[in-house]
Amino acid sequence: MPKTAANLSRRGFFVGAATAGAAAVGAAVAPSLRPDPAPQADARPAPERGGGYSVTDHVKRYYKSTLV
Secondary structure, eight states: OOHHHHHHHHHHHHHHHHHHHHHHHHHHHHHHHSOOOOOOTTOOOOOTTSOOOOOOHHHHHHHHHTOO
């Protein structure tokens, strides 16, 4: 193998290793940069006698998505 081809091969290896390392650091740091989720404004108190099922917009969207 000519000397220039070996140098190019090594350069490619080191560039790839550096890119993979930077991606790993970015993936490790990214979750800590996320802002805290906002508290839910429509939280309702728990029912006194149990049975907390209620038809909300979320439930209606789900049932609509199951229609064939």
